[in-house]
Amino acid sequence: MLPQTNHSISYPTTTNNSITILYGSQTGNAQSLAELLALQSYRIFDQECVKSNLELLPVIHLLSMDNYTPVSRLAKEKGVVIFVCSTTGHGVPPDNMSLFWKKIMNRALIPGRSLPPDLHFAVLGLGDSSYPMFNFVAKKLYRRLLQLGATPLCTEIRRDQEYEESENSSLGLADEQSELGINEVLRRWIPALWDSVIKFFGVPTSERLSRFISWDNLKNPDFVFSLWPKYDVFCSSLVLNPSLQSTSENNLLYQLVKQVEFDNAHSFMSNAIPTNAQWFQVVRCKRVTSVDHFQDTRLLELSYKSDIDLKSDEFRLGSVLYVQPTNRKEDILSFFQITRLNPTERVKITQCHPNFPVPHLLSALEENDCDVSIAWLATYYFDLNATPQQCFFVNYCAFAVNCLKLSKSPDRAQHIDKDRLKLEVDRLTDLASAENSDDIDDLYDYVFRPCRRVVEVLADFPVTSSLLTLQYILDILPGPILARPYSVASPPPKIELLVAVVNYRTRLSTPRIGTASNYLASLNPGDCLSGWFGTISGGFNFDRLLTLSPPSCLLIATGTGIAPFHSFLLHQYNTLMSHLNHDMLPTNVLFFGCRYSTKDYYFASDFKMLEQKGWVRIIPAFSRENTSTVSPLRRQYVQDQLKNYPEIVWSILKSPQSHVFIVGNQKTMPDEVREALVYAIVNANHTDSSGAEILLDQMETENRIQIESWA
Template identity: 35%
Template sequence: MAERRLLVLFGSQTGTAQDTAERIGREAKRRHLRCRVEALDSCDVANLIHEPLVVFVCATTGQGDPPDNMKMFWRFLFRKNLPAGSLCQLDYAVLGLGDSSYPKFNFVAKKLHKRLLQLGANPLLPVALGDDQHDLGPDAVVDPWLTALWDKILALYPLPPGLEIISPDVRLPPKYTLHYLPEDSPHPDSDLLQPTAPRAAPCELHPFAARVVSNQRVTAQSHFQDVRLIEFDIAGSGITFSAGDVVMVQPQNCPEDVQQFCQLLCLEPHRRFVLEPTEPGTSLPPLLPQPCTIQYLVTHYLDISCVPRRSFFELLAFFSTNELEREKLQEFSSAQGQEELYSYCNRPRRTTLEAMWDFPHTTCAIPADYLLDLIPRIRPRAFSIASSMLADPERMQILVAVVRYKTRLSKPRRGLCSTWLASLNPEQGDVRVPLWVKKGGMKFPADPATPVIMIGPGTGVAPFRAAIQERVALGRRGNCLFFGCRHKSKDFYCQTEWEELVTKGLLTLFTAFSRDQEEKVYVQHRIRENGRLVWELLSSGNAHVYLAG
């Protein structure tokens, strides 16, 4: 009998595709299939020729781009020299997750499906296109598609004699077992964020702990929006960047939330533990030290401030000893309850921690072993770099708008990363932020004679500040910036800097302060007013135009 094994590969930018892939993994276990769930770039693509059955779960990001954790796979798969029948033994299915308000809706899933067909693979089902815009979200497509998928898979790989599908009412074992160490066991002083000279350029698995040099508010105190210009010391990091590149920052939960979480779940923050995979062959979470403290796990790893997904409530229902709470949790995890879940969670942006407060009987019964199944890891956040290495090779700056807004919940919503960054005070000692750099999508012209027109309202001006610093250092003129904000006196970031460059003839600057006069004025009005200059730069100067914000 053919070996009953399934490989689930995901390309995920925000975690939704990974969450869906893990759901498929759980459903495979209920059908007694040997199943691995991996990011596409973690899997050795050359081994695909030995895989009998693969399900691909892929998001589409940006303008039809593959997520970061499948870019190497994508490049490999589209190599011209791959033989046409190289995947003829592979049965596969592709599930796409996208948003139909974008022109390249589910572009990655469609293109992947087509390429696998070209390489001779056999589709079990037509490609599924989950849509965020649907009233019930992507699950409106995912649920019926999965039902059809399991029918196909069980026809090819029937259940072994004497085995039945494990009922959805039965709780599956956790991915890891958490073993507490005796309180008196010796523990070496290990701080993951010791700044060390890296062997290679910093990356997600090995970030650089950059010292915060300054954290300056660049909007007036009376202005509703708090925007920060934050400077990091990157000396000795091996980091290099150019204008248009992006810095990835790994944030952490605030101490109050960590304390509340530990109290709710009756966890002792300073207890140390080691993780052991339940199934042999499962790798340990790469970003967690072994041994680790509960405090470190909750501060640096568990995303307790994210909006919980359907899978969170599904698993939570298993721990509930309270009938009312269990009924509600089961409703939230059912296909019929998705509209209600959206109103409870997504619309008001309720956090995982707040949802746990609403189910106190259940929360205090959560076994620590299941924490990593229940709560996803904190994802890094991307910021455009707002400075040039040519201005200072040992420093990097970012412009951060602190996210804060109201929903129907009494407590204002706060962005995890921007709030944490704004709270850092370098005057209170050695404050460090784990970060690494990624190539950005914005490339500035190599020819020094090519003028650039940059349109950057608000914090969208960040990459253009880097570009202008870079071009000025290289002696390039032809820098034209359209900048927009609300008030000249309140949120005109880097005003003095721009004005100095204008005086020196190194920058042409047009500003639009939308609220400083009765009729609102935006950057598009300034572009129209200066249409002749813009046209001249485009037609005779071959200017490049950039827009951010």
């Protein structure tokens, strides 16, 4: 139960006119929404409306939470702070919020006195209620800000036809599982937020909006188009590379490859991207599942491209390697055939707004004062393989409506198929404004159920796509392509990645593929990839298990989630084996779930060796090889094996300072494993379930149960 807010808050007259928007985002959705709020605030508080007293204008700040330093700044804020955040893993904050989270949750902060009551805040969480830790971070952050003394922004959500009573909430919890998706909350919460902020500052709003801000106002194509451009994009030149003018000019694919090579060498000085990345070279890329198994899983061995790239202090046990993938050549080729853009055309991208620096992936261009080709952007930046969210259609519709207006001018009319463009505008309007169950079903049938990709959507709207301009292309197309983290599967200093290649079919004719996994699977020995070592929020910390008297350890994993445990067990063995007598060996037990003992039992030979050495006991669960005589048709999963061996499980858990590490799907595995652990404790220790829950809660509090999970 969340603390009740005061519905009759009276706002003081403030001289501290600032709106600070802070975000914590893992996949980019929370960041995109925070950026949209910042752009909206620029237009809502228009300078033209307060020319007589510009001091009334609020100053807008937009930052990731980890870039909001020091956190003590929060105690000096007297304006409005808006937090937008998601939840990742098993109830942990996103990577770019983890440092802020640790500091704001510091027990040394004094309740009621650490933040001033003049700090007015609102929290918007993005989540999915089908996961057990739905919007956990947003809820906990809201409670913590209240506890420390800040004041919730009084947001009164006005009545509409569907909601008979007005609501008052400075906490918005958007849910992907709602009938209208996250828009179920956003369409009411965001207008209420801006009404409250306007009331707080007492500033006239832009004439682009009506007196009361509504969701329709904010999604109006003219208003959306007025938010652009987010960056300054200047066309600089064509075909800087002389070789492209003399060789196979009609071969588009050849032009693309050569242009990208030219940009990497000249615009990026042959450096890895982004600027914190380094080059890795593929030593081998081997399939480790049997050829008759449906899942193609690769084991990639990598090496540093040069000694200069060797940064051993960044590669530790438990590290992940962030891989910066590229689009497939087939998609890049389709993109240019659809849009009719010239791949050799070059643009210079610079900062336009103080809150919108050039994206990290492109920062080297600004530092080197270089331009870049559209071919390079289509290869490295635009996320052509992404499934577009509804906000994409809002933006694309705004662009199409503007094109339709321009088509009415005599000098442009002859170049545009206006009838077709009008049809495309109507269809995009339907997709962008889907707000009832029938329209949402239409959106889901077109986009989400078949997992339709951006490049395929562009093909479905050929006239609009052919009118894409470089000035607005960064505002419309999703990007940059996000780097993907992969757990390092080998002990330092060896670098191995275990990669399940994502490839499946929907009702569409072409298969759906994972951007990063297919990029990695396509690499050959000698090829280079761009990446960097790091940690993920809520990632494993094995430090306590590398002492000369390591505590007992229970490891539970499924599928490719075995990678960090393979790394840990080999590293622990290599580090400690020579220092320990046989009677001092650690007590490690690994429960590993896969489908078959002969098809996808990863690292089987290494685990067999470690088990023979007495370093670990392996208890596998082969879900497609059920040998149970009690229930021969029932599949055996890792949680079943935990229940089958309660004495072994309890022998670990009862040991002082024992640790449990769990890897698996965040939707089901954490809860199912916890239920199995409770079952094992109850049956082996002859206690009740409440006693078992107390023990597990204590272990979680002491960080002796650690969970890495993925969607």
